[in-house]
Amino acid sequence: MAASSSQERVAAITGGAGGIGEACVARLRRDGWQVVVLDRDMDLARQVADRHGAIAHEIDLADTASIDAAAAWVEREVGPCSALAAVAAHLENPHMPERQDEAEWDAILRVNLTGTFRTLTAFGAGMLERGAGSIVTVGSITAFNSSPLQAYGPTKAAIINMSRNFAVAWGRRGIRVNCVCPGPTRTPAVEASYARGERNPDTMIRQTALGRLVKPEQVANAIAFLLSDEAGAITGIELPVDSGTLATQLWSLYGGVPDPRT
Template identity: 45%
Template sequence: MTGGASGIGLAAAQLMRACGARVAVLDRATLDPSQEGLEYQPVDVTDRASIETAFAQVEDDLGAVDVLVNSAGVLERPLPVAQARDKEWDKVISTNLRGTYLCCRHAGLRMAERGHGAIVNVSSVTGLRASPLRAYGPSKAAVINLTEGLAAEWARNGVRVNAVAPGFTRTPATDIAFAVGYGSADGFAATSATGRLVEPQEVANAIAFLASDLASAITGVTLPVDCGYLVAGAWDPYGGPPDAG
């Protein structure tokens, strides 16, 4: 579980642990010691050597990796292109796309050799619609395309590769963004059909499903978990989705 120290990744790690899995959290941030039952390994997903070291330690401690969840990612300030900085763009692409690719490659090739495994990548609804996020959106769109390509390549080796596309989700990272003025919880909630934000546990539920044998015939899909954000936009010219009546 990359990016499992907080937010969606932590919720997914906790759920999969509760379902009986042995779970390792790989993250740059330190895992809270109160999270009992979760093994922790530091990792920089943009660095191949760091990935190899972390996965080797996990395999020594817990055995072969049967499920990989790629949740590591960084957000981006919604700035106009004229104000955007190349350094920030590079960091987002390197973490969200390169990091996902490197982890998929490292674990997926070994899964393919063993003849079984499941990978779930965390994309975003911003990978499916245009937005002012010039790096984050393209990085998540590329994760969707990467997911589809790897799913086709490894399917006959028994490896399934899927993705989830969360909508605006209440996480520590989004709370910080709201606190410094990049949107508001109420404003983002209003863009969904249900009129609320997604909770990390709801994304975790979808991740656990796609990683499980319940999804044994599903590969190459991207499952939106967005409280109806993707369907709400077409209602805007008509005044938005109707309130409950």
């Protein structure tokens, strides 16, 4: 159980056991939130919760009953949930569309699209009753342009659209909804993917304006800001946190991002 007082406001983080999720847990605990780490991987979720004085609980975004049960558990056992970071996602490796595995397609849509939608409705229910809350979804820069992430990219584009829908539907009922869109972020899972040769950090760094990839805590900083009262006038936006990767795209037509050494 968390070493925190009942005065603290409650934040729930799906995918809280992952790289960006743990960074959110750490940041929101420092900001004084009571944090619930929700994940399918309970071993990791417990470790993250122990490291940061949070509470771990199981959720499976592929299962609506599990999402509903987790939301009800948080409200009943921890307290009124006033912030939700919907971070959990099924990731994907690059491939050509004709090589798309159908089962993986279904799993990605189930978790990222349907699961995120159900997470917002389940955790939003209590916020609607109380007329207050803030939600941040997690998209990706793959939402904005073509990429070889054939199922993942479309689900992230849909999450942006979904977040705007919720922002307008629930805005006058006291709930803000925004979407943070990370670029390549050096989480343990992505580092492992580099090590396996599935992704190349050097080609990714070359596409950034800043000449470096994103750190998980930099994504968490944006999420924490949008969840906080300081972002009280912000809803229905998508915020790239990508070291300027989206900004560089047309520079490739002119020889790429300038190298300060040349």
